[in-house]
Amino acid sequence: MNFFAQQDRARAQTRRMLVLFALAVVCIVVAIDLVVAVAFGTMGDGRRHAYRAAASPQTGVLVVTTLLVLAVIGFSMLYKISSLRAGGGVVARQLGATLIDPYDPAMAGNFAYKRLRNVVEEIAIASGVPVPEIYVLEDEPGINAFASGYTTSDAAVTVTRGCLDKLTRDELQGVIAHEFSHVLNGDMRLNIRLMGVLFGILVIGIVGSKMVQWSGRDRDSNWQVFVGIALLIIGSIGLFFGRLIKAGVSCQREYLADASAVQFTRQSQGIAGALKKIAGLAEGSKLQSPEREEAAHMFFGDGVGYSALFATHPPLHKRILAIDPHFDPQELVAIAKAWSAPVEAFDAEGAEVSISGLAPAGAPGARASASASAGVLPQAGAAIALTPNKVVTQVAHPGSDDYRAANAIHTTIADALRAYAYSAERAPQVVLALALDAGAEVRAKQLALVGKYFGAATRAGIEEIAAAIADLHPMQRLPLAQLAFPALRKRTRGELQTFVIVLKQLIQADGRVQLEEYCLATLVSAQVIEALDPSKTITAGSSKLPDCAAEIADVVATIARYGNDDAAEAARAFQLGMREVLPDAKASYAPPEDFVRALDQALPKLDRLVPAGKELLVRGLTRAVGADGMVAVSEAELLRTICAALHCPLPPLLEQAA
Structure with a gap:
């Protein structure tokens, strides 16, 4: 099952969860209404009392009770979901x-x-x-x-x-x-929502438990004991359905994850x-x-x-x-x-440890050295051939080759650079240093902007880091930024907003935006700013491909243009890409003059496509970028960045054609 099929599976599980939740709520409401009916003596003994019971004033009590229970469950669920809105760390x-x-x-x-x-x-x-x-x-x-x-x-x-x-x-x-x-x-999103839903149906039992505890302090609280015990019993209904929901959602996913x-x-x-x-x-x-x-x-x-x-x-x-x-x-x-x-045990990190029962993880030097790992990555100016269908299967499904490449990327990043990326103070400097231009004149202008916003000390720190990253492999630049993202996310919302403004100004300092610069800015927006309000992020929407035809044309045209030096070849690449996504469309090749603005407007809308639509879009983008038979590292990074903005993560090494 590929990534896009699993997105559909997660949606089906969400619907199943909501059905069971609704059933649990109905059972809890009916059970509490029965308890209230007994307490108020509104239970009739046969048809003779049915009409009288229905018409009695106590009927209003049951209506109020029902509404009260629904309110308690609803507000409890919303409270729990709200408490988790800051993300996984919570x-x-x-x-x-x-x-x-x-x-x-x-x-x-x-x-x-x-x-x-x-x-x-x-x-x-x-x-x-x-x-x-x-x-x-x-x-x-x-x-x-x-x-x-x-x-x-x-x-x-x-x-x-x-x-x-x-x-x-x-x-x-x-x-x-x-x-x-x-x-x-996407299992995490379902899991965290499930926590909120489960709290809503478990809260009745929690209330009952508290009432029983408090009632022991007061001799005249027999009624509280009765109500508390009743709520505890009714709470077991929520516990039953809660465990049933968890069992239904979790089991099969564990086999898939294994x-x-x-x-x-x-x-x-x-x-x-x-x-x-x-x-x-x-x-x-x-x-x-x-x-x-x-x-x-x-x-x-x-x-x-x-x-x-x-x-x-x-x-x-x-x-x-x-x-x-x-x-x-x-x-x-x-x-x-x-x-x-x-x-x-001699561990791959190079430390001897004595731990009960821990078998040796490998011989000394098991972890790849910088020189041994570097050969895994393609040369900086190399180009590779891609197979669109194979690239699509890589979305959210890395393989062992990807792990070896990641090990090479990670191992060959200098320890000093990783230390900068881990620091809450230096992490923003790492990302800004990656945006500096190679030309002395433009770089001086960029550093002046940094000094204006952040002061001389930050400027000096960025210059120090820039010297250290000068020799990075192109495939190491974005991963270095990703290492800095956890520390970067610790900054306040205001600091991050200022940081993004400065980053964009640095990128536009020379009056044009390079692909590498755009990739960096887009990743910061997609993976750092998004984390400020993670619960509001929609990773799979309901939009159909024909509804986004103009946006699709802009993105495919942009990637075709930057993947081909010849205009005629770029037009051919565009048509090949569009044929994969919208085979019946009659779009003509017209790359946007301002590709940054065009992509910034298109990607949020395309991110709301249904999973099957995203799958076709990724296939079309891959076909367009590889239409000339070869893809440069910078073009592959652009494809990976666009896919990241669409919440379709691609590994660093794209699947090559045989």
């Missing part, structure tokens, strides 16, 4: 997780944190998405993880201390790749090893947090301990067998036995 913090700040000296020197951060950053680069916030549940010895957020721009990845202490690098990579599958396929992790890492031992340790060790994947019930559908493994009827995850042995058909249950006994004795 969910992590509600469960008691600690944010991993790579610029904090205490955290930067921690082996486990460094390994986790490297794995997350490499997978983010390979997936073509911003680096998410990283959290750790320090007090949870079980092996578990989850991803939360509305979009890739506000995503957060959280792991337990058990993941850090018990998993090898390959196993941790498998778990993180599994979670990124949820990030890429398969995606194997495809991505191109080895099954990692994620299979993590699942085997969950099955073989006493802690398993159980969580101790009192908030675990709300987020149970998000976890990598069963964090609550549900029965088969309400299971949010498939049985462990079935998940393991799906990945490792030769699995022998006796392996679990061996894992438990091995865990009783500590071993020395």
